[in-house]
Amino acid sequence: MGQKKEKTTIVLFSGDMDKAMAAFIIANGAAAYDHEVTIFFTFWGLNTLRKDEIVHVQKGWLEKAFGWMMPRGAKKLGLSKMNMMGMGPKMIKHVMKKHNALSLPQLIELAQEQGVKLVACTMTMDMLGLQQEELVDGLEYAGVAGYLGDAVDAKVNLFI
Amino acid sequence: MGQKKEKTTIVLFSGDMDKAMAAFIIANGAAAYDHEVTIFFTFWGLNTLRKDEIVHVQKGWLEKAFGWMMPRGAKKLGLSKMNMMGMGPKMIKHVMKKHNALSLPQLIELAQEQGVKLVACTMTMDMLGLQQEELVDGLEYAGVAGYLGDAVDAKVNLFI
């Protein structure tokens, strides 16, 4: 009889590059340990999952405004500290490359390859007017009940 | 014999409206799942619980200064991102109303109706000079030992 897998869940609330990287590094580590891992993307965290091209969908002017003001995908996120109008992320990306660390888009790809479940918060999508066509492929969609269903069976539950 | 209830705890450290909303949405979801839920309000998170009217209490000048500088209650909190000197919160409140989402004050009311335990951190109150008369009704008061007593029995423990 197979042993039940450990579970790990992460709520990614933040839309900062450094925090998203921390979330994916922990998620990929846990997946490498054979945990069932879920990242639940809510509020600004959802921007991590936006496609980087402009997708034409019907939406109200306020939802359009949010769409324009928020970063369009993982490559566009700023830093929570020392952002320095975009110079900070460039410096961080430079040292990461130098040290052969995976970039955020590569960390996301690895997570998908390892079967990390990426869940977009439907309440946030509704509120900020983000539609499925605007987000990357391979996501699941759920609300807080879906998140709690995973979290209650997990040993490691983080809010980032 | 009754089954023991699942427990969920949240430390709300942040004084941002969006993070407070995330805390209460998760708390209310867990309470609807019949968890025993505690939110422990510490540092800036305590501002969520301030009454919105001015309460006259005796305090030192530094404590008074903190009182004036910090937001007075859930309606006055700013956003962690895109605050734009108060325009961000107005936009968010507008889209929330449009989508029939509960506002933060309504989320707090629902939490109290559902029996979510709201605990004010006594150490923070002491440090920032906040007194019980300045906070909303129906709270419990405890320090870090009280929080840990709940957290150690809980499966989902988040720091927001």
Place this chain on the structure above:
Amino acid sequence: MGQKKEKTTIVLFSGDMDKAMAAFIIANGAAAYDHEVTIFFTFWGLNTLRKDEIVHVQKGWLEKAFGWMMPRGAKKLGLSKMNMMGMGPKMIKHVMKKHNALSLPQLIELAQEQGVKLVACTMTMDMLGLQQEELVDGLEYAGVAGYLGDAVDAKVNLFI
């Protein structure tokens, strides 16, 4: 036969004084309850552990730039809110002293006395160019696998 100890882990990602204080207050509380406690310092959180004097080590210009821009140790950290170009931390330190609360350096000392395990994230050290000589004594060094090894046995796991 001795009962197995409860475990508590905290990831300290943030480099803010108030968040570092929250982390150490919870860690010291859990240690006083006889938990095995680990704080894993990653990203900006690592600045908490820098020595406050300048340590001469060989490093590239970008790593040197990070070294100069980031706060040099627990006494130099800013606040996540109301930093007001350094006036906020001064005010907080003043009220803490008035209320006989432990300062951050004292909280760190207490944690070390109580046997809280302080772990520096080696990936962050590599990326930001921080070397062991630049960090305080008595640390352990590990990557995400080391953190997960502790977290999976712990009941309380927080990301701060």
